[in-house]
Amino acid sequence: MPAFLITNNWYDFRDLGNLSGKLLDLLDDALPFGVVYVIAALLGFVASFVIFVLPSQLFVGVYGERKLIGRIQSRYGPNRVGPFGLLQPIADAIKLMQKEALTPTSADRALMYLAPIVFVAPCVLLFAVIPFGPNMVFADIPVAIVYFLAVSSIPVLTTFMAGWSHNNKYSLFGAMRVVAMTISYELPLVLGMLGVVLFTATLGLQSTVLWQKEMDIWLVFLQPLAFAIFFLGASAELNRTPTDIAEAESEIVAGYLTEYSGMKWGLFYGMDIGYAIAAAAFGVTVFLGGWTFFGLEKWVPPWLIFIGKTYLFYFLFIWTRGTLPRLRIDQLMTFAWKFMLPIALLNLVIVATERMFWVEEKADDSIVYAFALINIIAAAAAIYGWSRALGYRPENTPQKARLVSEAGGFVPVDAHGEGSK
Amino acid sequence: MSGIIKSEPFTLNIGPQHPSTHGVFRIKVKVDGERIVDAEMVMGYLHRAMEKLAEERTYTQNIPFTDRTDYLASMSNNLGYVLAVEKLAGIGVPDRGNAIRVIMAELQRIASHCMAVGAFTNDTGAWQTPVMWCFRERERVLDLFEMTSGARLTCNYMRIGGVAFDLPREFEPATRKLLADLPGFIDEIEGLLVGNEIFLARTRGVGMLSAETATNFSLSGPMLRGSGIAWDIRKADPYCGYEKYDFQIPIGYQGDAFDRFIVRLEEMRQSVKIVQQALDALPGGPHSTHVPLALRPPAGEAYARVEGPRGELGYYVVSDEGPSPYRFHIRPPSFINLSALKEMTVGGTVADAIVVLGSIDIVVGEIDR
Amino acid sequence: MDGFGVTFAFWVLTGVTLVAALGVLLSRNLLHAVLFLILTFVGMAGYFVLLSADFLGMAQVLIYVGAIAVLVLFAVLLTPRAGRDNGETRMFLPALLLCGTLLAVILFVITDTNWAVSEEPATVSAAGLGEALLSRWVLPFELASVLLTVALVGSIMLVRSREEEAEDPR
Amino acid sequence: MTPGLEHFLTVGAILFCLGLTIALSKRNAIGVLMGIEIMLNAVNLTLLSFARFGVGHGPVAGQAFVVFIITVAAAEAAVALALAVSVYRNRDTIDVDKLNLLRS
């Protein structure tokens, strides 16, 4: 590696990790024992908040999403407050703070007030294990993937608290739907992650990224099925549109959010975006190579690559939200149990076989490219074959109405699906 | 959840203030888990006693009332009423007036179906994208109405014996431009939704009505045609010279929500065809015959109906030679189409009920009158 | 096991966990009791992490908070007429006495025994645990999976209602 | 005070006894189940502290036992809750005082 690319010097601020690491080393020498931990925590929190969370949540999550959805829906989106409407999120926040916080008389007040607060904590915790750059991860714990899955199951309970505490039937519907759905979707999600872990042989996120860097391949090519399962499962757990049955505004008004107003609602809204960005960051880290980009990370700050990828991944969520209708709850559960779970198991079998072959035969590392090819084909075949086996027959669906030119009585559908007249 | 987990049946009020009831309308459903075991409709929140009010106003004064029954299809409502009065009084309409009426009624059908399709897809959960697309095209139709009648929603354009104003000069090029764009737009909506597996899963097999049931429930319009009955007043009992135009009746396959949806899409295509033909063969001459303002038709009764966007839109007018109708009755299609709601929702889930309600395409102003 | 952080974490966790467990005992509302139970589980996961069992701590959150607590919530919601109170039977005082006695005995044993604590903290990584489970403990591991399957089938059979059994084509 | 083995064992003991009290005294079957879950957790804590402080058969055995206990607890919770729901369906109550089918 040429010396001028990454020098590991603190002044090489293509990588903020060097800078902060140097700073902490200096402080550790100067200050008494233990204080540096507190400073590091504060520094990490403030830096990640200012550099990532705030712009993500406010300007990508609120402004960007509204603007993009607006363009998808052929309207302008926010364009009144500030230049290009950029100050819209701030105006929203001010409006929300001013609003009256309504509490239904028969609500369970303690739970109702507690739910938004508890909802925030796991979101902040999730970002602790995400590697933003080579040495820019706050807590590089060895079981980061399990940690992420575990922590992301806590907001479900918060949602349940929110839905139950209002004593509102719509909210209760939302709460029940969330609980039922999450317990179904966690299973394929974990099984899909297992395939990834089998390949990388690590539960850490930073080491997963490094594995992808070393093998020069992204896990999305190696594990297309797991990626699909992760994307669908994540969008289900996040209540994004194809699966937003928990707040389904056309059916159960707003589900568990029906009775919330003001900043209590605002916390839920903001943290929903936060969770979506966290899921995007996790997906990028595990499947899309994290902060690496096939060598480009030597030239560009890795955290910039990472943030760019995260926003692109988040765009997928926005895109599906702007395009797709919503599934019904029983269809959603059927999809999880009858489609995603067998597919995940199949993926696990394929991965285990390949891994076994790799280890037993002591094959060269470049065999992953062959595996990638096999897995992509297998994924396509599995998805198509299993959906056919479950009765998916697109050719039987009528595309257009029948046309008759004379008024009269009932026109039976004959065998070819055409009108007899 | 539904069916798997049994819980206590409890009553859920969908409405009067609910995002998907399309107005102030309420369904009291009794649900067991998510499955509906009973449904009861509560309406009348928008009742304005139009039929009573009309008995105190002259025949011409009643035209604005008809705008406000089905406020999404005011032209069709105007047309039905003036046809009934013309039938009662024996008034003829010049050819140009008839052609303009056809153009307006078909444009109104396009606008109303845009709304129906958009709101329906919104009910299935497509987060406002199709509805915004549909509104975009509907706006252009409403622009044409504004150009012609001065109003966008409640046009008050038809008159007894013709139409209120002749078409402005810029109407024809603007309409032709719109007609050139509309098929592409309909294809776009079709591409977005008809091949969409989620949309199919939500609408296929939901709210099934057999042809016998649909007939017995007195349904009309896309509801009836979705069940496979080829019945269209424009073909069966042509008025305003519909027999001169070449168009076809779209019908569905099994009478579910999806069939109603594709029938509406196809009807928009047929309407484009009709407007095209009417514009091409637009006759000259007067647009209206002279009718005295205080019209006193001979004693008798008349029932005239038109194929409104929601179904058979009938007006039953009884005259006693007075200046105002003795009895004025509207046959509101969405009110009568609603009677099959319970039949379609019971046994489905709450989400299905919303889809079914969207597929009926109700307008509360017309239900409550 | 030294350092300010560990000590601080231990006492905070102790406070949270014990208060939450007391909350389960004393809370009048069954739903609140379930939420206190979840807090107990989370505190327990914190203990596990403190005891260098990272993987088990995460598994604790994933399984107890993500699955078992949700199951309990479901059961509470599915039994609506049974009442949502969390009252005690008349055996409360005897039970309290019994448990107090038991606690005293256990505490005496704990303080009285001279535990052979090794100086070196004994830890095992997730990989090590996995290898042990699939080599030395493979039989109980397989048995556990069989047990889970049996429990799954059994609970499905238990909660099927009569109508569903009638509908079943068999 | 730096926590040692005794501290963890004490917490485990307190939790176990609390769980036992809950299991013995709650009227609601789901409450009883929650007590049992707390007891199982207390046992897990005790096992893990033994494993961590090198008492007995070393860390692997302790952790492996905890894995099995979690498994059994999950199975037990599923079956017990299914039983509660099933009993509720037939008897309309899950009050353990009123469940005296065998006494008759």
Place this chain on the structure above:
Amino acid sequence: MTRQWTGPEVAAVAERLVPGAVDRSTPAACYLKAEKLVETMAALHAAGETDFVHLTNLCGVDFWDHFEVVYHVQSFVNNAIACIKVDVLDRDRPAVPSVCSVWRGAWMQECETYDLFGIRFEGHPNLHRILLWDGYPGWPLRKDFLSMPGGLQPGLDEFSGTKRREPPPVSVAE
């Protein structure tokens, strides 16, 4: 074009299907006897030559001394429409048999007619006030319902060319 059945045509068929069903007929409509209404309607619904499967419209008309209930029925296959009427002579307790058993589409239209005219449809499964609320004073579409609950008079009688109708020859019920 839809064939418009005249009153005598319908009367002839109805008399043949159910003897003694027809009261009288005018060119526009056929008047059936109330006591044989449901039977005749069912016969007209079932018979092949009429095949009136679709109850298009149902409404009431107040003629001061009596009410008329108007049924517009049509056939899809024959492409025909007919107007059938029933006289309701008892003004204090007007009642007609319900045709819900023949056409379930009559369900809501009969409710509406009951709501606005006070005509009871006997045999209706759930006859209730569908548009107005329970306990609304009076039947609004009756001609003697001249004042609204606040003493307000409906209408614009100062408009040129129109005049309020003569006061009713019957007593005004509040």
